[in-house]
Amino acid sequence: MPVKLTEVARRAGVSLATASRVLNGSARTPAADIAERVKAAAEELGYVANAQAQALARSSTSLIGLVVHDIADPYFSAIAHGVQESAAKHRRQVLLAGTDVAGEGLGPGDAELAAVSAFISYRTDAIILAASRPRDEDPRISKALGRYIDNGGRVVVLGATEIPGAAAVSIANKEGAAALADALLARGTTRFAILAGPSDRNTARHRVEGFVQALSAAAVTPLAVVGGAFTSRGGFDATLECLDTLGFTGPGFTGPGTADAGPLCILAANDVMALGAMTALRSRGLRVPEDVQVAGFDDIPTLRDHSPGLTTYRLPLEDIGKVAAELALDPGSRHETRITGSVEIRESAGAR
Incomplete structure (x- = not known):
């Protein structure tokens, strides 16, 4: 059976609220000696903190949701690597979802909606949509992400988007x-x-x-x-x-x-x-x-x-991922960022 927070509090001789503030990352922390006593008790008992409780205490999960089309596509894997690099610098972890494999009975947009809904339910700090946007944005996705943004979440999209309040990485x-x-x-x-x-x-x-x-x-x-x-x-x-x-x-x-x-x-x-x-x-x-x-x-x-x-x-694919992550992690940034590239003539077009 998992060790409960009440057991840690009892071992440390503190209240349940005090143990929670220490182990769930609340901004309100007790004196250093009390905090050390709680951490020592948790270590002795093998207590594993509840991620959802930590998120509520800190108002942050330290998670970024990344939606790609095909995880196996080198285009998306390069972008994902860039996102992970920037996220790691900010001490964030990346949750990844692919939309190319739809479940039975799912229609267009359903796989992406399911991914977005899952990230929202996990209270991710930000969501990055790396898959190419459809000509007409799915109104269900726009509505869900619009509500998420209104509640303090960050959304970054690669390319032009009609999602209200989303930041965009514009690609040439x-x-x-x-x-x-x-x-x-x-x-x-x-x-x-x-x-x-x-x-x-x-x-x-x-x-x-x-x-x-x-x-x-x-x-x-x-x-x-x-x-x-x-x-x-x-x-x-x-x-x-x-x-x-x-x-x-x-x-x-x-x-x-x-x-x-x-x-x-x-x-x-x-x-x-x-x-x-x-x-x-x-x-x-x-x-x-x-x-x-x-x-x-x-x-x-x-x-x-x-x-x-x-x-x-x-295209600098890893840089695109890094830029998207930086936009996602910077609450004060609302501007569109533009990425350009360069022509590479190689043997397939007759270069020697």
């Missing part, structure tokens, strides 16, 4: 995609197809808008725009659909247009889709970059393990 998705397309155009690439990702997610939509904006400014129209999941499988399937649509039949065949127009370049809305695209190209006997070039977005840490090196727009 549209501008970064345009910069990547501009860099490829400057290298003489003129034929593009886009793997657009999920159209209901703001991150995917903004990146596609950036690609299209840059291409349009150069009087270039993408040969195909194909949607798909923000996963390796999504990139694989979207690439096969793209190849079939454009009539790519095998090695050395350049598809629509003239042979001297150069190889097609596939612009994927994230790196994981781009890696899936390269697998799909290999399955059709196509070479990267000789037959088809590929570019992604994010510069996830695992890219160093892939060959050829993937051209991408590099």
Whole structure:
């Protein structure tokens, strides 16, 4: 049986209220000798403090809730690592929830709502939403988080949000995609197809808008725009659909247009889709970059393990996590923070 606080109080010869103030972290603490006596009694008896009681005493649980889409995705794991680093400096612990695995009978938004509701019930000091926000925010989530903020909680979102009172880390998705397309155009690439990702997610939509904006400014129209999941499988399937649509039949065949127009370049809305695209190209006997070039977005840490090196727009993913945590832990900060990155041209787009 767990040791009760009443037993500690009895062993130390103090009241239950005094023992609670010492062990649950209340701002009202008794004299040092009494506090030491209570701590010694707790150590002798093997008492483990009640986290909820401590939270009530301190008005803080020292917990941060982090919601990601897919825990296994290197994009989210890098961001989570950054959150943990900042949280540790502030002596906070991070609770992690993923929304990619929905339970039976759960609809869109239900998994995230369940995660948010759990974090609120655990009285976390702050909640960070790292998953891409939907085009239309779930009103249930907005309502729950709005009430949480009104009660003193902090909410930080990656990207634009309609959640009232939430702080935002703004990421240069549209501008970064345009910069990547501009860099490829400057290298003489003129034929593009886009793997657009999920159209209901703001991150995917903004990146596609950036690609299209840059291409349009150069009087270039993408040969195909194909949607798909923000996963390796999504990139694989979207690439096969793209190849079939454009009539790519095998090695050395350049598809629509003239042979001297150069190889097609596939612009994927994230790196994981781009890696899936390269697998799909290999399955059709196509070479990267000789037959088809590929570019992604994010510069996830695992890219160093892939060959050829993937051209991408590099985001400082761990820094994004750190910034989000700092915003979450700074009650006086309400401003939007903007994160930009840089174009990385590698072998997948013909770099030597």
